[in-house]
Amino acid sequence: MQLVCLEPCEPRRHFAGDLLFIRGADRSGGFIEATNDTQRTEQLADINNASTSAGNHGWKQLADLLRTNGYTVTQIKEPLESGAPSAGQTTGAAIRFETMDLTPYEAIVMASNNAVYGSASINALEAYVRGGGGVMFISDGNFGSNWRDSPNSDTQFLSRFGLSANQDHGTYSLKRSAGDFVSANHPVLFGVDEFDGEGVSPIVVPSTAPAGVTITRVAGARGTTWNNNGTSAGNLYQGSSRAVNSRDASLVLANAGAGRLIGHFDRNTFFNTNGAGTDITRFDNRQLALNLFNWVSDNAAPAIVSSSFTQSTRVLRFRLDDNLNGSFTRSDIRLRNRKTGENLPSSAWSLNLAEGNGFTDAAITIRSAAPLGPYQLRIERRMLSDDSGNVRSGAIRYNFTIVAGNSPSGALRRASGEAVTEDRRDWLLSLFADEPIINA
Numbered sequence: 001m002q003l004v005c006l007e008p009c010e011p012r013r014h015f016a017g018d019l020l021f022i023r024g025a026d027r028s029g030g031f032i033e034a035t036n037d038t039q040r041t042e043q044l045a046d047i048n049n050a051s052t053s054a055g056n057h058g059w060k061q062l063a064d065l066l067r068t069n070g071y072t073v074t075q076i077k078e079p080l081e082s083g084a085p086s087a088g089q090t091t092g093a094a095i096r097f098e099t100m101d102l103t104p105y106e107a108i109v110m111a112s113n114n115a116v117y118g119s120a121s122i123n124a125l126e127a128y129v130r131g132g133g134g135v136m137f138i139s140d141g142n143f144g145s146n147w148r149d150s151p152n153s154d155t156q157f158l159s160r161f162g163l164s165a166n167q168d169h170g171t172y173s174l175k176r177s178a179g180d181f182v183s184a185n186h187p188v189l190f191g192v193d194e195f196d197g198e199g200v201s202p203i204v205v206p207s208t209a210p211a212g213v214t215i216t217r218v219a220g221a222r223g224t225t226w227n228n229n230g231t232s233a234g235n236l237y238q239g240s241s242r243a244v245n246s247r248d249a250s251l252v253l254a255n256a257g258a259g260r261l262i263g264h265f266d267r268n269t270f271f272n273t274n275g276a277g278t279d280i281t282r283f284d285n286r287q288l289a290l291n292l293f294n295w296v297s298d299n300a301a302p303a304i305v306s307s308s309f310t311q312s313t314r315v316l317r318f319r320l321d322d323n324l325n326g327s328f329t330r331s332d333i334r335l336r337n338r339k340t341g342e343n344l345p346s347s348a349w350s351l352n353l354a355e356g357n358g359f360t361d362a363a364i365t366i367r368s369a370a371p372l373g374p375y376q377l378r379i380e381r382r383m384l385s386d387d388s389g390n391v392r393s394g395a396i397r398y399n400f401t402i403v404a405g406n407s408p409s410g411a412l413r414r415a416s417g418e419a420v421t422e423d424r425r426d427w428l429l430s431l432f433a434d435e436p437i438i439n440a
Contacts, residue, residue, distance in 0.1 A: 017106030017297050019066060021047050021059075021075040024112040024143055025092030028078070031145045031236065032168075032199075037087055043142045044112040045267045047075050057142075058272040059111075061280050062289060069290065071106075071297075078115045089145050091115065097124035106297035107134035110157065112267070114149040117156050126160045130257030134296035134388075139201035140267045141168030146236040151201060151228040154263075161213050161254050162206040163263055167226035167239045171198045173283060174219045174250050183218045187323040187387045188253065188291040190357040192284040197266030198277020202248040214255040214389070221248040221265065253295065255389035262296050294358060298322070298388040302360075309400045314366040316377065316400060324360050325387035328353065332383040333364070338374040338399065366402060374401045 023044055030043030042049070042057055049058030063073045078092030091114060098120040102108065108128070129135055137158060143150035151165035158164055173196035174180040181189055202221040209215045221244040230237035250265040270289055271279040280286050302322035309316045330351045335344040348370045352363045364377065377398040384392040 017070075018072045018074070018104050019107050019109060019293070019297065020102075020105045021073065021109045021111045022095060022113045023075055023077045024114045025078045025080050025084075025090065027088065027090045028092045028114055028145060028149075029112060030142050031089065031149075032142050034142070040089060045138075045140075045143075045271070046112075047073060050272065052273045054274050055276045056272050056274060057267075057276055059267075059270055061272045062270045065280070065286065065289060066293060069293075071293070075111075078113060091145055091149065094118060094121050097121045097128070100124070102128045102133060105133065106299065107136060107293065110135060110137045110154060112138075112140070112143040112150075113153045114144040115153055117153070122156055122160065125157055129161075129259035129261055132258035132299045134260045134262075134299070136262040136264065136292065136296050137165070137203075138264050138267050139165040139168070141199060141201070143267070146233075147226070147239065148228055148230055148237040155228065158203070158261075158263065161256055161261060162208075162210045162215065163252065163254065164204045165228060165263070166202045166204060166248070167228050167230070168199045168201050169226040169241070170200050170221075170223050171277065172196065172200070172222045174222070180222070180250075181219050182249075183216055186216065186218055186253075187325060187355065187357065188218060188251070188288070188295050190291060190355075191287040192291065194283040195269060195285050195288045196278050196283055197250065198268040200250065200265040202244060202250055202265050203252045203263035205247050205249055205252055207247065209254075212256060216253040217249045218253055219249060219251040220244070220246070221250050258299070258389070260296050260298070260388050262292055264292065291357070295388055298386065299390060301390045301392040302384050302386045303392075304396065307398070311403065314368075314370075314402060316364045316366070316398070318362050318398075320360045320362070320384070321358070322360065322386035322388075322390075323355050323358065324353070324384065325355075327385045328360070328362075328383065332379055334376075334378040334380070335364070335366075336376055336378070337371075338376050340373075344370055344375070370402065372402050372404060374399065376400075 027037045027040045030040040034040040034043050045057055045059045047059045047063035050060035051058045066073050078095055081091060081093045084090045094115045094117040137154045139150045139154045141147055147167050151167055155164045173194050176184060176193045202225050205215050205217050224241050225244050225248060226241055227239040230239040252263040254261045268275060268277045269285050273279055273281050302320045304318045305321045307318035335349055348367050350365045354361045379396040381393060381395040382391055
């Protein structure tokens with residue numbers, strides 16, 4: 001038996017782990033705006049680009065924000081294609097994910113990639129996701145040498161999960177107050193009332209998700225978009241224009257196997273201060289960034305980090321270090337008398353859940369109709385799953401005892417042997433948890 005903390009424990013930090021950013025090859029971007037090789041490379045958002053000059057395309061402030069919150073952030077570039085010219089617009093070659101050990105990374109960011117990938121690399125990244133990894137996709141026209149380079153590069157991977165990227169078009173913000181948030185209560189939107197983009201590439205969700213994939217359209221899109229269907233080199237493969245609809249998303253999440261992925265509509269949202277069009281300091285872009293990396297890098301099942309039982313009010317409280325996002329209800333809880341074996345009827349207790357940014361607080365109130373005696377709270381195995389799709393495999397059991405407020409039985413004792421004095425009305429009694437039951 002192990003004593004559960006009666007005072008708050010140190011919570012698990014979601015913001016921890018290794019992140020890998022994938023950047024396009026030098027000189028492979030910027031076809032819309034760049035006029036020289038330096039600009040073509042600078043258009044490829046770089047976590048080492050610290051510029052705050054007007055119109056910058058750097059992500060150094062994003063990287064610093066992530067490091068401040070416990071991440072290790074690294075970046076690799078797609079190599080130049082064999083035989084690529086030494087100057088001028090070019091395209092990159094695929095990174096061979098199939099030859100890499102991806103397991104150290106909590107998440108991979110397909111950031112300014114624009115290369116054509118083969119099935120072996122695509123298979124490797126898909127396996128990484130389904131095995132428990134996270135991937136974020138951010139498309140943009142200036143990540144390539146034509147309109148289709150960037151969305152094609154992303155869609156090679158996204159299509160394995162039923163998603164695809166549109167071409168770059170449109171500038172707008174998404175607002176909670178305007179009803180743009182389709183899943184307004186999702187934890188990735190905690191503390192976010194508005195975020196924006198400039199030259200955006202919405203993600204298209206399928207009418208029916210592929211088997212084994214759960215898709216959440218978090219925020220819609222606005223105005224018009226360009227399909228990624230261009231066939232003419234003469235107009236640089238620009239696609240056809242159409243009004244956005246209910247299958248377009250500025251932000252979409254997906255769970256597949258044990259892993260997670262994000263499709264986000266624009267790079268500009270995370271630029272350094274004074275970035276082109278918008279930047280990480282505008283609206284709630286900074287908070288959105290933290291929430292997204294929190295979600296995509298989370299591969300741990302929810303755990304209870306603190307608990308207490310208050311005798312005078314008969315309230316059992318515990319905090320989970322994750323957002324459950326509606327997956328946990330009264331029906332997942334059993335309360336039984338350990339002496340008689342009888343379950344407490346539903347009329348004898350109530351459950352209140354409150355979600356915060358990265359945690360869930362639960363309060364179970366035992367009503368006065370419940371008799372005194374020893375009780376056990378039990379949450380069955382596989383009943384707790386978090387907003388990232390991680391499922392707790394073991395059951396949770398807590399033993400507690402309800403006694404009269406003026407019990408004449410003398411001092412009660414915690415597991416530590418410390419006496420709880422008779423005259424204390426707000427008694428914190430011994431509260432225990434068995435070791436979790438591992439997969440049976």
